[in-house]
Amino acid sequence: MSINDVIVLITVVTFTLALSTTVVTASCGVQAIPPSTSLPGTAIVGGAPATPHSWPWAAQLKFQGNHYCAATLIHPKWVVTAAHCTQEIWVGFSKVHLGSHSRDQIDVGKEVQIGQIKTYLIHMKYTYTSVDDTVLNQVVVPVIGVNVCNSTQMYDGYIKDGMFCAGYAEGGKDACQGDSGGPYQVARSDGSWELYGLVSWGDGCAEPNRPGIYTHIPTYVDWINDVIAST
Ligand SMILES: *[C@@H]1O[C@H](CO)[C@@H](O)[C@H](O)[C@H]1NC(C)=O
Numbered sequence: 554m555s556i557n558d559v560i561v562l563i564t565v566v567t568f569t570l571a572l573s574t575t576v577v578t579a580s581c582g583v584q585a586i587p588p589s590t591s592l593p594g595t596a597i598v599g600g601a602p603a604t605p606h607s608w609p610w611a612a613q614l615k616f617q618g619n620h621y622c623a624a625t626l627i628h629p630k631w632v633v634t635a636a637h638c639t640q641e642i643w644v645g646f647s648k649v650h651l652g653s654h655s656r657d658q659i660d661v662g663k664e665v666q667i668g669q670i671k672t673y674l675i676h677m678k679y680t681y682t683s684v685d686d687t688v689l690n691q692v693v694v695p696v697i698g699v700n701v702c703n704s705t706q707m708y709d710g711y712i713k714d715g716m717f718c719a720g721y722a723e724g725g726k727d728a729c730q731g732d733s734g735g736p737y738q739v740a741r742s743d744g745s746w747e748l749y750g751l752v753s754w755g756d757g758c759a760e761p762n763r764p765g766i767y768t769h770i771p772t773y774v775d776w777i778n779d780v781i782a783s784t
Pocket residue numbers: 699703709710711712713714715
């Protein structure tokens with residue numbers, strides 16, 4: 554069991570670069586390259602490769618070229634990720650990559666933006682007690698109600714306010730290590746996408762009765778807006 558390891562809230566990282574045209578020409582939550590909607594159903598388990606560059610707000614945190622966490626662009630200078638990802642951030646050395654398709658290589662000639670991490674802020678409620686795929690994948694997983702997820706069959710009381718669960722009771726599809734900090738996004742009726750959660754933690758990957766746990770963005774949206782407004 555690793556569920557005590559990471560009780561995760563949000564980190565925001567300053568992003569200091571000109572944005573790619575694929576980001577700035579689309580409005581917030583609308584992509585220039587439509588995503589794949591055929592989703593057969595690995596980091597992500599049971600997923601499928603995303604259409605290249607179809608999630609222009611998908612970001613990666615890298616140190617010396619190695620991917621260690623995912624993140625999401627929410628503002629020209631800010632990305633959000635899971636708080637435990639800050640364990641591996643070295644200010645001045647860690648980079649944010651935006652517009653990648655390959656997880657471990659730089660897509661030469663594509664509109665990959667690389668930003669220096671300037672600073673980050675961790676939400677006050679974060680506590681940390683201790684603690685692979687080659688392209689960026691996507692997977693569809695439904696939200697599991699807190700009563701079910703917090704029950705003895707699943708996470709037995711470990712689900713706290715500000716978290717939610719998504720996946721399948723039978724397992725088979727899930728986020729996994731390396732996906733941490735990545736987006737859980739929901740389609741709005743107007744066709745745009747809303748950031749609803751961040752991949753936070755889970756016990757193993759895609760195991761039965763062990764769905765993924767996500768940070769619930771609406772719980773933290775006021776804090777995010779305050780941080781952005783105050784800088
Ligand atoms: C999950 O169960 C624990 C133990 O009963 C409780 O303290 C906690 O508030 C529950 N989580 C949620 C989100 O209701």
